[in-house]
Amino acid sequence: MVYRFDAIRAFGYLSRLKVAQTALTVVALPPSLYWYFQGLMTFNSLCLAGGIAGFALAMLCWMSHFFRRLVGILYVNESGTMLRVAHLTFWGRRQETYCPVADVIPMTESQDRPQELFVRIQQYSGKQTFYLTLRYGRILDRERFTQVFGMLDKFK
Template sequence: MAALLRAVPRWRGPAAWGKPLCGLWSCGGREDPKRWVRSRSPGSEEKAPGTETEKFQMVYRFDAIRAFGYISRLKVAQTALTLVALPPGFYWYSQGLMPLDSLCLVGGIAGFALAMLCWMSHFFRRLVGILYVNESGTVLRVAHLTFWGWRQDTYCPVADVVPLTETRDRPHEVFVRIQQYSGKQTFYLPLRYGRVLDRERFTQVFGRLDSLK
């Protein structure tokens, strides 16, 4: 996975990603909340009570998250196409048009593709793209991917977030984990490959790190 992170280009500007994608992942530090509502699919945001009128400041950004979204959607499509080939394969085998070895090969490829989809989805759904903190510093908003490779926002109380200084993870590692005391959900933060945009707010949530970028 570290090699994949290094291989994904880290474009810096909205022009590199294409204008149609700016509505899915913010191209700047501030965005219009109404535009976000229109750009998301229903049910793609887990809102915390009382955050409807809150303003959030971007504190961290992982530019390559769009590329991982593309990979996730391509993997879903590839797996679907592979599984669609199974029924015709069984039919051709029943008619004597396909040998058993070929049917087993098709089944093995479909099974491997499905297993890889499950593994990649488990990881990509926890990969952090953008982090926001509200003005009062009490709520952390995590932008990550869905199973289908689209953006989803999850809100976490800052008081429930385990500071990185209390974990065994180190900033120089490929990923550091964003954990919650309640154990609700764990996210993977590629700190080495992302950008800390607001060091002060980031430190308030995760603690002071000696090698913070």
């Protein structure tokens, strides 16, 4: 283990809660439509219910896109050739993605500054981009972290 972001569990719970909240608001739309046609609900209330459901869907898309790219744990194998990235799925569960260390762009070559809240982990192949936070995450093995991402002196 090279890096750990302890709050990833809370983000996983938040992601699952957001899926449930979105499902609840979308399931409430058909009864609202029925009540509107029965004259039990005004058009403004129907529009409000639709707006809330639409906003919940948009926020679910944005949040899940962000949470799927947020790094919880980074591992490097013993030989230092493979990086294992633990992150979240759409459903808030843990998923691991493997990428060769040789394909990882060192942070010293990226445009990101270490003082920023999130720093990108990019690949030369451009397959996937992840985000980690050096401010709130913990680097557990500085030597291996340096082997993958570059000199730590430049991250101060």
